[in-house]
Amino acid sequence: MAIFKLRVNGQTKTVDLDPATPVLWVLRDHLDMQGTKYGCGVASCGACTIHLNGNAIRACQLPVSAVGASEITTIEGLSKNGDHPLQKAWLEHDVAQCGYCQTGQIMTAAALLKKTPNPTDEQIEQAMNGNICRCGTYTRIKAAIKTAVKQK
Amino acid sequence: MESQKKQYNRRSFLKVSSLSGGGMMIGASWFMSLKPIEVMAAGEAAPEWVLVNGYIQITADNKIKIQCPNPEFGQNVMTSMPMIIAEELAADWKDVTVEMAKYDTPTFRRQFTGGSQSIRAGWNTLRNAGATARMMLIAAAAQQWNVPAAELSASGSLVSHKATGKQASFGSLAAIAAKMPVPAKPELKAKADFSLIGKPTKNVVGKNIVSGKPLFTMDYKVPGMLIAMAERPPAFGMKLKSFDAAEALKMPGIKEVFNIKVYNDDYARAMFDARTFNELVVIVGNSTWEVMNARKVLRAQWEPIAESKEMVAGFGGNKREETIPAGLESTSGHLEAMAAAAAKPGRVLRKDGDPEGAFAQAHTILERTYSAPFLAHNTMEPISCFANVTADKAFFVAPTQAPDFIAPTIAARLGIAADKIDIQLARMGGGFGRRAYCHFIVEAGVISQRIKAPVKLIYSREDDMTNGIYRPAYQVTYRAALDAANNITAFHVKGGGIPETAVHENRFPAGAFANYLAESWVINSNITIGAFRAPRSNFIAAAEQSFLDELAEKTGQDPIEFRLSLMKKAKEQPVGKNNEYDAARYMAVLELVRDKSGWKGKLDKRGVAAYFCHNSYAAHVLDLSMKDGMPVVENVVSALDCGVVVNPEGAKNMVEGAVVDGIGNCLFGEMTFENGEPQKKNFNQYRMIRHREAPKNIDVHFVQNGIDPTGLGEPPFPPVFAALANALYKATGKRFYDQPFIKQLTTES
Numbered sequence: 001m002a003i004f005k006l007r008v009n010g011q012t013k014t015v016d017l018d019p020a021t022p023v024l025w026v027l028r029d030h031l032d033m034q035g036t037k038y039g040c041g042v043a044s045c046g047a048c049t050i051h052l053n054g055n056a057i058r059a060c061q062l063p064v065s066a067v068g069a070s071e072i073t074t075i076e077g078l079s080k081n082g083d084h085p086l087q088k089a090w091l092e093h094d095v096a097q098c099g100y101c102q103t104g105q106i107m108t109a110a111a112l113l114k115k116t117p118n119p120t121d122e123q124i125e126q127a128m129n130g131n132i133c134r135c136g137t138y139t140r141i142k143a144a145i146k147t148a149v150k151q152k
Numbered sequence: 153m154e155s156q157k158k159q160y161n162r163r164s165f166l167k168v169s170s171l172s173g174g175g176m177m178i179g180a181s182w183f184m185s186l187k188p189i190e191v192m193a194a195g196e197a198a199p200e201w202v203l204v205n206g207y208i209q210i211t212a213d214n215k216i217k218i219q220c221p222n223p224e225f226g227q228n229v230m231t232s233m234p235m236i237i238a239e240e241l242a243a244d245w246k247d248v249t250v251e252m253a254k255y256d257t258p259t260f261r262r263q264f265t266g267g268s269q270s271i272r273a274g275w276n277t278l279r280n281a282g283a284t285a286r287m288m289l290i291a292a293a294a295q296q297w298n299v300p301a302a303e304l305s306a307s308g309s310l311v312s313h314k315a316t317g318k319q320a321s322f323g324s325l326a327a328i329a330a331k332m333p334v335p336a337k338p339e340l341k342a343k344a345d346f347s348l349i350g351k352p353t354k355n356v357v358g359k360n361i362v363s364g365k366p367l368f369t370m371d372y373k374v375p376g377m378l379i380a381m382a383e384r385p386p387a388f389g390m391k392l393k394s395f396d397a398a399e400a401l402k403m404p405g406i407k408e409v410f411n412i413k414v415y416n417d418d419y420a421r422a423m424f425d426a427r428t429f430n431e432l433v434v435i436v437g438n439s440t441w442e443v444m445n446a447r448k449v450l451r452a453q454w455e456p457i458a459e460s461k462e463m464v465a466g467f468g469g470n471k472r473e474e475t476i477p478a479g480l481e482s483t484s485g486h487l488e489a490m491a492a493a494a495a496k497p498g499r500v501l502r503k504d505g506d507p508e509g510a511f512a513q514a515h516t517i518l519e520r521t522y523s524a525p526f527l528a529h530n531t532m533e534p535i536s537c538f539a540n541v542t543a544d545k546a547f548f549v550a551p552t553q554a555p556d557f558i559a560p561t562i563a564a565r566l567g568i569a570a571d572k573i574d575i576q577l578a579r580m581g582g583g584f585g586r587r588a589y590c591h592f593i594v595e596a597g598v599i600s601q602r603i604k605a606p607v608k609l610i611y612s613r614e615d616d617m618t619n620g621i622y623r624p625a626y627q628v629t630y631r632a633a634l635d636a637a638n639n640i641t642a643f644h645v646k647g648g649g650i651p652e653t654a655v656h657e658n659r660f661p662a663g664a665f666a667n668y669l670a671e672s673w674v675i676n677s678n679i680t681i682g683a684f685r686a687p688r689s690n691f692i693a694a695a696e697q698s699f700l701d702e703l704a705e706k707t708g709q710d711p712i713e714f715r716l717s718l719m720k721k722a723k724e725q726p727v728g729k730n731n732e733y734d735a736a737r738y739m740a741v742l743e744l745v746r747d748k749s750g751w752k753g754k755l756d757k758r759g760v761a762a763y764f765c766h767n768s769y770a771a772h773v774l775d776l777s778m779k780d781g782m783p784v785v786e787n788v789v790s791a792l793d794c795g796v797v798v799n800p801e802g803a804k805n806m807v808e809g810a811v812v813d814g815i816g817n818c819l820f821g822e823m824t825f826e827n828g829e830p831q832k833k834n835f836n837q838y839r840m841i842r843h844r845e846a847p848k849n850i851d852v853h854f855v856q857n858g859i860d861p862t863g864l865g866e867p868p869f870p871p872v873f874a875a876l877a878n879a880l881y882k883a884t885g886k887r888f889y890d891q892p893f894i895k896q897l898t899t900e901s
Contacts, residue, residue: 030439096355134584
């Protein structure tokens with residue numbers, strides 16, 4: 001066990017944990033932030049996508065000991081009132097079916113737009129390819145990303 | 153007004169005259185305070201809701217809360233079912249909030265999500281619920297204003313009296329309305345007067361989903377809750393021999409390690425009481441990561457099972473004996489066994505005319521064999537269940553499609569009265585049939601009862617993927633006899649599977665051929681299976697609609713016109729009496745997809761397929777191009793006849809999802825076995841369709857015929873496979889017979 005001070009969504013959180021604990025479980029079990037989802041635990045589905053210093057990463061593969069002073073952003077911190085342009089576009093396109101993967105999809109898309117504000121279809125597909133949606137909402141996700149680009 | 157002939161469930165509409173707050177009144181995101189539901193209810197200053205009937209509550213300031221009776225797994229019933237009630241209630245949708253109902257089947261009558269039946273089976277009940285409440289609100293206004301109820305009308309959450317111009321909000325009338333007699337015969341709106349049904353309406357839970365609110369069982373927690381996971385045999389055909397918990401118990405955060413039996417040895421399973429392994433080793437600890445780590449050092453020994461026989465109940469209480477064979481099965485052995493079974497005479501399911509004679513006299517015979525592997529459901533949310541079992545009651549938060557199927561099973565296993573079992577119907581992170589089998593609720597209950605604490609049982613992705621309840625593996629052979637002029641003189645289908653057949657002997661093209669034979673066979677297995685989106689149909693449509701494509705080509709006909717000509721025969725001069733489908737509705741979806749896709753004269757790299765299941769009709773035209781040996785699906789045009797479409801926004805989304813799901817499973821979906829062990833354990837091995845492989849565009853059209861709603865979640869799924877296969881043939885010149893197609897695509901490129 002070891003004490004870690006984490007920067008999460010602009011706040012400092014202190015946890016006392018096994019240093020190998022993935023940030024996914026730190027968020028879900030210890031910080032009561034359930035928006036970051038467990039889907040596979042092997043970085044193959046994207047449901048646990050968060051931002052580390054603005055980059056999309058898989059929280060299931062990031063040990064808490066590796067975070068250091070880096071800034072973590074989760075879906076809970078993406079916007080104050082769930083009104084990030086992507087979140088609004090997701091509602092406009094009524095993207096979700098079951099909804100389980102969608103927070104991870106949005107976090108991946110948000111990191112993409114930060115780096116590539118006006119992505120091509122190919123760039124969208126490339127960036128989003130690691131996020132599985134079992135319900136098959138891919139066409140709506142792509143349309144929503146394009147709408148968010150226009151709104152920015 | 154339409155008169156209502158069918159019996160409706162008066163108990164659901166019995167009034168509760170007192171004002172009520174508390175238990176049922178928690179907002180849409182009932183996980184949010186992360187406290188037990190009882191604590192939340194007591195601490196909450198609920199507004200004063202009047203329960204007009206079991207589905208509808210109204211506040212004095214005209215807020216209307218509607219219960220969604222059926223579990224939600226992404227088909228968006230939380231929007232569409234309340235829309236039906238709100239339509240008949242004459243509520244303004246802006247005034248409506250929606251809540252997932254409690255598990256209370258006596259009140260809600262049917263809380264099963266499956267078989268594409270939520271809207272179809274709920275249609276009359278939900279309309280009656282809304283109409284009954286509307287009539288009671290009108291009766292309240294009539295009493296207040298001392299005018300005949302017949303002079304009053306309701307719309308936009310208001311009751312109006314045209315002659316005097318008087319208006320009153322539903323909220324101002326609710327308390328009086330709740331004391332009015334429940335009308336014996338609800339007057340339903342004419343369909344032509346619908347203003348909400350048929351209007352594209354956004355998902356009522358959308359905002360909570362995109363902002364990451366804790367909506368799922370996996371997200372649920374209460375103070376003092378422990379985490380449980382279970383070790384199960386590594387292969388089908390194995391069982392627990394012994395285990396040594398010493399090392400696991402030394403791991404940080406671990407509380408207990410013990411074995412459980414899911415069902416008692418003498419238990420006669422009900423139809424949905426599936427389970428793959430009956431004896432599990434459970435590890436209970438403080439946090440998920442700690443339990444996952446302890447699993448790595450748990451020592452367990454497994455041993456082969458012996459053949460056994462179990463009684464299993466079916467629909468209507470019929471019991472049948474199920475043989476569970478011993479042995480460690482492999483995919484190669486499955487393929488050999490299916491080939492051998494297919495070579496023997498099958499069980500005759502239907503025979504019209506003299507098919508044997510016609511085949512004996514045939515000029516040519518077209519014969520093709522199709523196969524598909526086991527599939528894992530792979531819902532994005534792995535299985536989980538919260539349980540808190542105390543001395544005389546049991547509380548669960550569970551991702552279940554079928555609470556009323558499992559409640560008696562839980563009661564029997566835990567020794568707790570059925571009416572003391574409370575199940576919160578959590579939003580499910582996908583279902584696809586998997587969550588109709590709720591042995592995991594029993595598992596969680598047994599664990600909580602043993603440790604005397606609230607617990608959340610979690611399946612890892614590997615647990616979820618390797619523990620069975622798969623879509624069965626199938627194989628089917630189609631044969632057509634042709635005379636010298638290429639007329640089809642007989643049709644033969646013979647199919648089977650492990651351990652369930654896929655032949656629907658009374659569906660199209662049965663009824664279109666004078667000489668017709670349908671046969672089936674099955675092979676027992678210890679690999680467990682369950683319903684998977686459009687069970688059986690999802691395979692048989694792929695095979696049948698591919699075969700018809702080849703048959704159209706062989707007889708020199710356009711694929712759509714060929715199907716239409718067969719359907720015309722079945723419509724005008726049907727052979728046999730038990731044909732399940734309506735040929736006219738079948739033809740209508742094909743004509744619609746033909747017209748919307750601009751089919752005529754454009755046959756390059758495009759395929760068509762149609763199918764009937766779950767009372768609905770679906771057809772797709774799929775266009776693709778080839779890139780680096782792989783198909784790129786450029787466009788899919790879909791035509792559906794599911795009767796009245798309650799919410800076109802959600803309905804289109806579901807059809808689009810079915811198209812993507814179909815392409816994905818057809819190209820990539822496959823579970824294989826080696827000595828009983830599932831060979832794919834996670835998404836790095838089990839290939840799922842991803843963004844890049846999704847169609848570039850999907851264009852969905854509905855037949856407008858005003859018929860009462862039929863199914864939608866499943867019907868668009870089965871014909872996707874053959875539309876893809878038929879388009880691939882146009883693009884590559886190769887027929888695709890064996891799923892997943894990725895194998896043929898990669899060996900030929």
